[in-house]
Amino acid sequence: MPLPTAVLDTNTVLDWLVFRDPATSLLAEQIESGALVWRTTPAMRREFEQVLPRACFAPWQPDAAAVAATWDRLASTDSEEPPRGLLLCGDPDDQVFIDLAIHRGCTWLISRDRALLRLARRAAAWRVSVLTPRSWHTLNAQLPTPKAPAQA
16 A cells, blocks of 8 residues: 655645644654655745745744755655646645645645645545645544555
């Protein structure tokens, strides 16, 4: 059985890697253990790298090198951007997240963004669940933890 996959929007990655939001703790644990595959694209990485140095994040003192190393170690990054638009997002900056989730048949798109969350009902037609980090945590805290396949 294939591992579950998730697309995380920029705010969810910030919640996890910068703010250490408890709502992302189980998500982080699943990704780090290999029980959940985190799907990304080069555009997502570029956006994150542009957002991270903003002055509003200074109080959290994000270590850009450590964050980049975590991204490189844990993300499964497609070499190309997904085709556009089976579902159109109200925010063009967020289009890549829904495009990747549908194109790759991801289990979840995890976001707090209203424009993406509004697509939840329609994304279900592609078997993609769009939900917040807190909703994901609540849903998955009740399920047994899947084991990652053994490394050869």
